[in-house]
Amino acid sequence: MSADDIRPTDGTGEDSDASxxxxxxxxxxxxxxxxxxxxxIVLFVMALSVGLVGLAATEQVRNYTEQQVLSDYENAAAxxxxxxxxxxxxxxxxxxxxxxxxxxxxxxxxxxxIELDNRKAxxxxxxxxxxxxxxxxxxxxxxxxxxxxxxxxxxxLGSTGRAWLTESSFETASDVVVSxxxxxxxxxxxxxxxxxxxxxxxxxxxxxxLGEIANSFQGSARADGGxxxxxxxxAVVMIDEPSDGSRGLGESTLQPYSxxxxxxxxxxxxxxxxxSDQQSxxxxxxxxxxxxxxxxxxxxxxIQGTDWVVLVHAPNSAVFGFVxxxxxxxxxxxxxxxxxxxxxxxxxxxxxxxxxxxLTRKTDQMxxxxxxxxxxxxxxxxxxxxxxxxxxxxxALREQIDEAERAQKEAEVSRAxxxxxxxxxxxxxxxxxxxxxxxxxxxxxxxMTTDGENESMDRIASExxxxxxxxxxxxxxxxxxxxxVAESGEIVLTSAESVRDASEQVAESTQKISDxxxxxxxxxxxxxxxxxxxxxxxxxxxxxxPEVDLSDSLERFQTVATTLQSAAETSDQMMAETQTVAxxxxxxxxxxxxxxxxxxxxxxxxxxLGDILNRFETEAEHEFVFSGGPxxxxxxxxx
Numbered sequence: 190m191s192a193d194d195i196r197p198t199d200g201t202g203e204d205s206d207a208s209x210x211x212x213x214x215x216x217x218x219x220x221x222x223x224x225x226x227x228x229x230i231v232l233f234v235m236a237l238s239v240g241l242v243g244l245a246a247t248e249q250v251r252n253y254t255e256q257q258v259l260s261d262y263e264n265a266a267a268x269x270x271x272x273x274x275x276x277x278x279x280x281x282x283x284x285x286x287x288x289x290x291x292x293x294x295x296x297x298x299x300x301x302x303i304e305l306d307n308r309k310a311x312x313x314x315x316x317x318x319x320x321x322x323x324x325x326x327x328x329x330x331x332x333x334x335x336x337x338x339x340x341x342x343x344x345x346l347g348s349t350g351r352a353w354l355t356e357s358s359f360e361t362a363s364d365v366v367v368s369x370x371x372x373x374x375x376x377x378x379x380x381x382x383x384x385x386x387x388x389x390x391x392x393x394x395x396x397x398x399l400g401e402i403a404n405s406f407q408g409s410a411r412a413d414g415g416x417x418x419x420x421x422x423x424a425v426v427m428i429d430e431p432s433d434g435s436r437g438l439g440e441s442t443l444q445p446y447s448x449x450x451x452x453x454x455x456x457x458x459x460x461x462x463x464x465s466d467q468q469s470x471x472x473x474x475x476x477x478x479x480x481x482x483x484x485x486x487x488x489x490x491x492i493q494g495t496d497w498v499v500l501v502h503a504p505n506s507a508v509f510g511f512v513x514x515x516x517x518x519x520x521x522x523x524x525x526x527x528x529x530x531x532x533x534x535x536x537x538x539x540x541x542x543x544x545x546x547x548l549t550r551k552t553d554q555m556x557x558x559x560x561x562x563x564x565x566x567x568x569x570x571x572x573x574x575x576x577x578x579x580x581x582x583x584x585a586l587r588e589q590i591d592e593a594e595r596a597q598k599e600a601e602v603s604r605a606x607x608x609x610x611x612x613x614x615x616x617x618x619x620x621x622x623x624x625x626x627x628x629x630x631x632x633x634x635x636x637m638t639t640d641g642e643n644e645s646m647d648r649i650a651s652e653x654x655x656x657x658x659x660x661x662x663x664x665x666x667x668x669x670x671x672x673x674v675a676e677s678g679e680i681v682l683t684s685a686e687s688v689r690d691a692s693e694q695v696a697e698s699t700q701k702i703s704d705x706x707x708x709x710x711x712x713x714x715x716x717x718x719x720x721x722x723x724x725x726x727x728x729x730x731x732x733x734x735p736e737v738d739l740s741d742s743l744e745r746f747q748t749v750a751t752t753l754q755s756a757a758e759t760s761d762q763m764m765a766e767t768q769t770v771a772x773x774x775x776x777x778x779x780x781x782x783x784x785x786x787x788x789x790x791x792x793x794x795x796x797x798l799g800d801i802l803n804r805f806e807t808e809a810e811h812e813f814v815f816s817g818g819p820x821x822x823x824x825x826x827x828x
Contacts, residue, residue, distance in 0.1 A: 236527045243523025259471045259486070262411075262501055266488030267469035269406055269417055270499040273492045276402050280381050280395070281365045281494070283312055288383035288393035293321055301333040309335050315401040317375050320394040322354060322382075329355045332391065336374075351380065354394060359384050367495060370399065370427040370443060377442050379427075399428050403438050406430040408501050414481070415503035420446045422496045424456060447480045459489035459498035473505065555583055610643070617646045621653070633661040679788075688781050699771040703764055710760040717753045724750060 292304050305319045312319075320334040357366045368380040378396040385391040408417035408430050416439065419428040424446040429439030446452060455472055462470065469490035477483045481504055488501040547566075554562045564580040566573055620637070627635040636657065637650035724747060 232530065236530045239530060240523055240527045243526060255473075259473055262486055262488035262503065263469045263471040263490075264488075265407065265411060266471070266490040266499050266501045269408075269501065270469065270490035270492050272405055273402065273419065273497070273499060274494055277367060277492065277494050279313075280379075280397050281367065283316075284365050284381035284383045284393065284395045285363060287312075287319070287395065288385050291386070293385040293391055293393060298333050302335070305333055305335045312395070313397075315398050317373070317378050317396045317398045320351075320396070321385075322351075322392045322394055323390055324355065324392065325390075351394065354380065354382050354392065357382060359392075369421050369423075369425070372443060376400070377438060399442070400437050403428050403430055404436050408432075408503065409434040411501070412503035412507035414507055415501070418446070418500045418502065419492070419497050420456060420500060421498075422456075422460065424448065424453070427497055447478050449476070449478045449480075451475055452478065452480060455487055455489055455500070456498060459491055459500070460496075462489075463491045463493075552579060555579075555586075613642060614646065617643070621646075621650070624653075628657055633657055633664065686781075686785060688777075693774075693778055695770070695774045699767050699774060703767040703771065706760050706764040706767060710757055710764065713753055713757040713760060717750060717757060720750045720753060 287308050290304070293301065295301055301321055305321065309316055309319050318334060318336045320336070321332040322329055323332045351371070353368045353371070354366075357368075359366060363383070365381055365383045368382070370377050370379055373396065375396075375398065377399050379399065380394055380396050382392050382394045385393055406417035406428075408415045409432055414432055416432040417428075417430040418426050418439075418441065421427055426441045426444050426446050429441040429444075431437065431439040446456070451472075452475075455475070458470055458472075462468065469488060471486065471488045473486040475481075475485045475487055477485070481502060484505045486503050486505055490499050491497075492499060551562050551564050562583070564576055564583060566576040624635045624637050636654045639647040639650045641647060
């Protein structure tokens with residue numbers, strides 16, 4: 190058996206090379222013969238697979254994390270826009286509520302100023318000033334104010350930052366107009382103006398400072414260098430959050446926003462969201478401009494109730510720093526995993542290949558006939574068990590060779606004994622053949638001899654002799670049986686013919702009796718009819734002649750008539766039984782004819798059987814006893 194004939198199988202007993210047939214046809218033979226090279230290729234494929242999987246997983250995690258960060262900034266813009274929208278709605282309601290008081294129509298400015306101070310105290314902390322403005326044909330003047338500025342009290346409204354109120358239009362008496370941010374002596378403010386219900390020419394203006402609302406922004410807290418800005422449609426910064434994390438307004442408040450094309454696109458996109466279902470957006474590809482000195486990400490959302498938009502800025506280095514860290518850690522981890530697989534695989538592959546090569550050299554020595562080669566290793570893994578298996582195989586092979594040599598010597602002795610036995614068996618077979626030929630020729634007096642040399646041959650001779658004895662006895666009995674069958678057939682034939690003749694005579698006698706019974710029945714019927722007529726006549730005569738007593742005669746005639754009727758019925762029964770007997774006799778005659786035919790056939794077959802049996806040669810005749818034979822049956826019938 191060659192090495193190619195020993196094919197490994199899998200756990201199901203099927204040829205495992207069948208599953209690798211395609212690889213065997215593709216992989217070159219020099220690779221298939223070298224375990225170390227195959228292991229190295231497999232190791233390289235594993236490392237490459239792990240590396241690709243690691244890179245793909247790292248990229249997927251990076252993309253997911255990046256999307257999460259962008260989603261956070263988009264949500265942040267929506268949240269801060271919602272805070273500003275709530276702030277604007279709250280101040281609008283406050284302004285509308287305060288302007289509804291009738292006190293603002295009074296001509297007493299002192300009372301109005303006192304009321305303004307009281308109302309300011311009741312408003313939120315970011316309410317800077319309240320002004321009561323009266324609009325004229327050419328200009329608008331401040332009637333009363335909580336501000337201590339003398340310029341405001343003595344100057345027309347158009348000469349201050351509140352000129353927007355002169356140009357504002359109110360659609361309803363309850364309408365509130367919200368201004369852009371403008372500068373006042375107390376700082377940047379947003380004005381909320383509402384008509385006074387009691388007068389069509391007076392308006393209540395409440396100014397809210399921006400410090401508190403700016404402090405609610407979380408742009409700087411979300412990323413290092415980040416900040417939030419509120420910009421109007423004219424690209425002017427309304428509210429600026431300091432990027433250094435300090436409280437209050439930043440320096441960019443009331444300054445122009447970036448005029449770059451990308452910044453303008455972001456502002457347009459934010460304003461376009463007012464007419465869509467989307468609340469916010471984000472852009473992570475903003476170039477380094479005057480907004481930030483590096484590439485940055487901006488989340489944007491419109492503020493409902495105004496023409497402002499919220500812009501949450503953060504440099505990409507801060508926004509995606511964690512993403513870059515995740516990507517870097519993933520790449521480093523993948524590289525370490527690949528190096529670990531390569532290092533551990535190289536060590537294992539080298540040790541395994543070295544052990545297998547050493548075992549291969551030792552098996553080559555065993556193949557050349559050196560069964561004393563030392564096969565041992567300190568390994569206890571599969572390779573170690575392979576060494577142990579080859580060592581056991583070497584020991585088993587050595588024992589098999591020794592046993593084969595001993596078996597060869599024993600076979601030579603057995604061969605000599607077998608030759609002697611074979612000669613004896615041939616001699617006895619010739620003797621037995623002669624006896625069997627004589628027996629087959631009809632000589633049942635020959636017997637096989639036993640000599641005690643071979644138990645099997647003696648048993649054959651004994652069984653054959655017993656069989657011939659039984660056959661001789663059987664032939665003798667069959668010979669006697671054939672003679673007795675012939676004799677019995679003759680007796681049965683004669684007896685059957687006698688019985689058949691008697692049956693025919695019985696049938697004829699029965700038929701005659703039946704005919705006589707029929708005639709007698711007819712005569713009895715005629716006598717019965719005549720007697721019935723005579724009885725009828727006597728009865729009529731007895732009835733017509735009372736003097737004549739015929740009762741005794743009538744009784745006797747009736748008795749005779751009854752007797753005749755009984756005799757007629759008896760004749761009918763006898764005739765029926767006679768016909769039954771006649772039918773039975775005819776059937777018996779038919780059966781006896783069949784018996785006669787079978788007896789004749791038996792007699793005809795018995796003679797050839799006797800002729801055949803007379804050909805056998807036997808020492809003595811054996812009586813055949815037929816306990817239920819025809820002779821005995823006939824003797825019993827005669828008795």
